[in-house]
Amino acid sequence: MDSDTELAPAVRSILEAARGRSGGEGVVDVDARSLPDALAAAEADGRVPVIAEVKPTSPTAEGTRADDPVELAQAMVAGGAAAISVLTEPTHFDGSPEALTRVREAVDVPVLRKDFVLEEDGMDVVEADLLLLIARFVDDLEGLVAAARERGFQPLVEVHDRAELERAIDAGAEIVGVNNRDLARLEVELETFESVAPHARRVTGLENANGDGVSDVPDDVTLIAESGISSPADVRRMREAGADALLVGSAIMDHGTGDSDVTENTRRLTRAESTAGDST
Numbered sequence: 001m002d003s004d005t006e007l008a009p010a011v012r013s014i015l016e017a018a019r020g021r022s023g024g025e026g027v028v029d030v031d032a033r034s035l036p037d038a039l040a041a042a043e044a045d046g047r048v049p050v051i052a053e054v055k056p057t058s059p060t061a062e063g064t065r066a067d068d069p070v071e072l073a074q075a076m077v078a079g080g081a082a083a084i085s086v087l088t089e090p091t092h093f094d095g096s097p098e099a100l101t102r103v104r105e106a107v108d109v110p111v112l113r114k115d116f117v118l119e120e121d122g123m124d125v126v127e128a129d130l131l132l133l134i135a136r137f138v139d140d141l142e143g144l145v146a147a148a149r150e151r152g153f154q155p156l157v158e159v160h161d162r163a164e165l166e167r168a169i170d171a172g173a174e175i176v177g178v179n180n181r182d183l184a185r186l187e188v189e190l191e192t193f194e195s196v197a198p199h200a201r202r203v204t205g206l207e208n209a210n211g212d213g214v215s216d217v218p219d220d221v222t223l224i225a226e227s228g229i230s231s232p233a234d235v236r237r238m239r240e241a242g243a244d245a246l247l248v249g250s251a252i253m254d255h256g257t258g259d260s261d262v263t264e265n266t267r268r269l270t271r272a273e274s275t276a277g278d279s280t
C-alpha cells in the first residue's frame, strides 16, 4: 500500500475517515446476484453494460444531488443500467449503507458497494452483491478477496496500473476495475484503461504493445472501465479498448445542474453502440 503522503489531501482524508469507522456486528452472509449474468443480459438486449453509480457528491464533483437514492437507482435501471453502484462513504460522498440496502430492495439488478474497505470487518456493514476492494489501499489483497467471497460478495478489485493488475490477478480476482482516476492526483485519463486493459487479456488480439500478452491471466476476467466516461464516444472508446462494462457516476448524476434526467443520461450511454454516428 502507498504511503498516505503520496496521495491527494482529499484521499488522505477519506482514508483517515475510513480507518476511524467501526465494522459491522456479526459476519454478513450474502446471496449475491451475478454481475457476469447481468452484463450478459444487457449485451443480449443490445445495451452497453453500464454500472450506473448513485454518487450524491464527491471531492471532485461540481455540486451535490440530494435526490432519493432509490429514485435515482430506479431511473438508472429504466435507462438500461445493467447494475447499480452505491457510494456508502458518508463523509466525502454523502453516502450511507442504509441507502444501499434500500436501493438493493428496490431494484433487481446487482448492486455494488462502493466504499473504502481497508480491513475484513469493514465488509460486515451491509449486504451487497459486489464489494469494491481498491488494490492501492489494501495490503493483504488475497486475504480480503477470499474474505469477501466467504461472505458471498463478488469482489471487484480496482487497479490503476499494470503492477496493481498483476496483484489483483495473483490475488484471484475475477472482476477487475481499471480506474481512470489516479487516486494520488485525482486526475482522470481514459488512456489509463487503454494502457492497462491489454495486460488483462490472454487473447492475442488484445496483446499489449510489447507483444507480451500475459499467459497466466484467466480467460474469464470481467474487465470494467471506471471513471471519466462522459459521452457515447467515451463509451465506444473504452469498449474498443476491451471493456466488458463501464462504471459511470458523474456523467449520469450530472451534479452541476442538480436536476437533469438521470434516465436519459443513462440511456445515452447504454445506447452508445446503437447510436455510433453520435460523436458527442
Ligand SMILES: O=C(O)c1ccccc1NCC(=O)[C@H](O)[C@H](O)COP(=O)(O)O
Pocket: 010, 011, 014, 053, 055, 058, 059, 060, 061, 179, 181, 183, 186, 226, 227, 228, 229, 247, 248, 249, 250, 251
Ligand atoms: O470521484 C471522486 O471525486 C473521487 C475522489 C476520491 C476518491 C475516489 C473518487 N471517486 C470514486 C470512483 O471511483 C468513482 O466514483 C467512479 O469510478 C465513477 O467515476 P465518475 O464516472 O468519474 O464519476
